[in-house]
Every structure is written in C-alpha cells, then in structure tokens.
Amino acid sequence: MKCRFKAVLFVAFLLSAVLFAGTASAEAKFVLKLGHAVPVENAYHHGAVRFKELVEERTKGDVQIDIFPNNQLGTGERDILEGLQLGTIDMYVGSTGPVGGFEKRFLIFDFPFLFKDKAHVYGVLDGEIGRHILGLLEPKGIRGLAWMENGFRNLTNSKRPVNELKDIAELKIRTQENKVHMAMWRLLGADPTPMAWSEVFTALQQGTIDGQENPVPVIYTSKLFEVQKHLALTRHVFSPAMIAIAQPVFASLPEEYREVLAAAAQEAALYQREVCDKMEQEYVETLKKNGMEVTTPDIEPLREASGKVYEDFRGELGDAAELLDKIVNSKP
Numbered sequence: 001m002k003c004r005f006k007a008v009l010f011v012a013f014l015l016s017a018v019l020f021a022g023t024a025s026a027e028a029k030f031v032l033k034l035g036h037a038v039p040v041e042n043a044y045h046h047g048a049v050r051f052k053e054l055v056e057e058r059t060k061g062d063v064q065i066d067i068f069p070n071n072q073l074g075t076g077e078r079d080i081l082e083g084l085q086l087g088t089i090d091m092y093v094g095s096t097g098p099v100g101g102f103e104k105r106f107l108i109f110d111f112p113f114l115f116k117d118k119a120h121v122y123g124v125l126d127g128e129i130g131r132h133i134l135g136l137l138e139p140k141g142i143r144g145l146a147w148m149e150n151g152f153r154n155l156t157n158s159k160r161p162v163n164e165l166k167d168i169a170e171l172k173i174r175t176q177e178n179k180v181h182m183a184m185w186r187l188l189g190a191d192p193t194p195m196a197w198s199e200v201f202t203a204l205q206q207g208t209i210d211g212q213e214n215p216v217p218v219i220y221t222s223k224l225f226e227v228q229k230h231l232a233l234t235r236h237v238f239s240p241a242m243i244a245i246a247q248p249v250f251a252s253l254p255e256e257y258r259e260v261l262a263a264a265a266q267e268a269a270l271y272q273r274e275v276c277d278k279m280e281q282e283y284v285e286t287l288k289k290n291g292m293e294v295t296t297p298d299i300e301p302l303r304e305a306s307g308k309v310y311e312d313f314r315g316e317l318g319d320a321a322e323l324l325d326k327i328v329n330s331k332p
C-alpha cells in the first residue's frame with residue numbers, strides 16, 4: 001500500500017514537472033509590440049504576420065511579436081515612429097514618408113519621378129545606398145531591419161479626372177507630413193495639406209480635402225473608392241517601407257535573438273514585396289469594378305513641372321546629395 005502511494009506520488013510529481021516545464025516554455029521571454037497604420041488586408045500586415053511567424057518559430061516562442069494594425073498605437077506613421085523613440089512601441093512597419101522629418105537624408109526617396117521601375121528600386125534598396133540609408137536611423141534610436149515597400153504613389157480625387165497637368169490645379173490634396181512631397185504638389189498647382197493617415201478617410205468623406213495620393217494597395221485596402229471617384233496613375237513617388245525596431249530594445253536582446261530578428265525581417269520583407277507588387281497589379285481592375293474612373297496621364301509635363309524640387313531640396317540631403325545623383329544615374 002505504502003509502495004503504491006509512493007508510486008502515485010512519483011507519477012504526480014513527474015506529471016507536474018512536465019506540466020510546469022510546458023508552461024515555462026510557453027511563456028515568452030520577450031514580448032514586442034509592433035504597430036502599423038493600415039488595415040489587416042494591406043501588404044504591410046501580411047509582411048508583419050510572416051515576420052511574427054518566423055521569429056516565434058525560430059525562438060521557440062521565447063520572442064513573441066504582438067501586431068497592432070490600423071493605427072491602434074497612434075494616429076499615423078509619424079506618431080508610431082515617435083512611440084519607438086519614446087519607448088512605448090517596440091517595432092514599426094511603415095513608409096519612410098515621415099522619416100525625413102527627423103533624418104533629412106531619408107528625404108532622398110521623396111524626390112518626384114526618381115525611380116523608373118521596381119527593378120530600379122530594388123537595385124538601390126538592396127545595394128550599398130539602401131543599406132547606408134537604413135543605417136542612418138540608429139543615432140535617432142531606431143534600427144531599420146529591412147526594406148519592405150508601399151509602392152508607387154498615385155493621385156485620387158473627388159472633383160475631376162486627371163488627364164493632364166492643368167487638371168491638378170487647385171486640388172486640395174492630403175500629403176504625408178513631408179516637405180518634399182508638399183513642395184512637389186505646390187509646383188504641380190495643387191494645394192497640399194499634410195495630415196495624419198487616421199484622419200484622411202473622414203476628411204475625404206466630409207470634403208475638407210479633395211484628394212490624396214497613395215499606392216494602389218492602400219487605395220483599395222483602405223476603401224478609398226467609397227469616397228474618391230477618380231484615380232490617376234501618376235506614379236510620382238516610389239514609397240519604400242521599412243520594418244524597424246527601437247534601438248534600445250534591439251540592443252537588450254541576446255545576440256542569438258538579434259540574429260533571428262534580422263534574418264526574419266529580411267525574409268518577411270521579400271515576401272511582403274511580392275504580395276504588395278501583386279496587389280499593385282491586380283487592384284487597378286478591382287478599383288474600376290468598385291466604381292473608380294482610372295486615367296493614365298502623360299507624366300512628362302508633371303516631371304518637368306516638379307523638377308525644381310531637385311534644385312530646392314538637394315542641399316537638404318547633406319552628405320547624401322551625391323547618392324541622389326547615383327540613383328538618378330543608375331536608371332536602367
């Protein structure tokens with residue numbers, strides 16, 4: 001009897017040891033909050049989910065990534081990035097649009113009609129220039145891990161189809177909080193109004209602005225077709241995106257996890273670019289089906305009219321100005 005009791009106790013001890021070990025390994029050692037500004041249908045979210053899966057699998061759950069989409073952690077991308085700098089948010093997936101506000105050399109990507117096509121973009125982002133620019137954020141408390149993408153930006157509005165330069169005149173266009181973008185729209189004759197992304201849909205709906213500019217995947221996944229009739233495929237700026245982490249958070253992780261995060265970000269970025277590119281190609285038709293009128297204006301007059309941006313803002317790039325020339329000269 002005594003013997004049987006001991007055996008039962010032993011089995012109970014083994015069971016609780018196994019259960020305890022299970023709980024311990026199921027509990028993450030590091031939980032990272034990742035924020036982005038767009039709905040879960042957008043390619044950013046697909047990229048963030050792939051990143052989460054890779055990291056959690058490769059660290060056996062020791063590092064957990066919690067994703068907060070659709071501006072849950074801020075009013076827009078500038079706000080989320082500030083959260084990284086303040087230590088309230090750990091990770092960011094989003095465009096580089098607001099970054100020029102605190103690291104001027106990032107404005108290099110905001111010059112109009114800079115990139116010819118995606119091959120040109122990837123050649124730059126995946127080469128020396130892309131690596132250099134991504135590294136510039138470290139002194140600002142942010143570590144860029146990899147280049148994702150938002151896509152080529154296009155103009156939408158509720159007033160009229162845009163077939164030529166004169167059709168842009170006096171349109172009140174929401175822009176990102178980015179002085180190069182604003183200067184470009186002024187040169188094109190529009191009235192640029194910078195605004196946080198979370199406010200844009202309502203502003204379009206209420207008519208306080210006439211239009212906005214964003215890549216096709218954003219226009220579709222944010223349902224702008226409900227409040228915008230006209231889409232002009234202007235492809236005026238290529239909008240890179242990045243997956244980034246607060247530098248102190250990154251530095252606090254053990255080396256093996258830092259390596260996992262860096263590799264997972266790179267893999268997730270390549271996947272995200274594919275998803276985004278597919279959306280860019282497919283969603284023009286989808287937007288037409290949802291009632292948008294799509295025009296393809298001749299971009300030469302737009303390029304000419306906005307060319308002065310290069311003169312006016314080249315100086316802002318400081319030691320990155322020569323990289324701008326390299327990008328221009330590397331056009332395939």
Ligand code: PAF
Binds near residue numbers: 038213
């Ligand atoms: O226009 C913007 O603010 C950005 O392009 C967006 C929609 C937040 C995606 O990066």
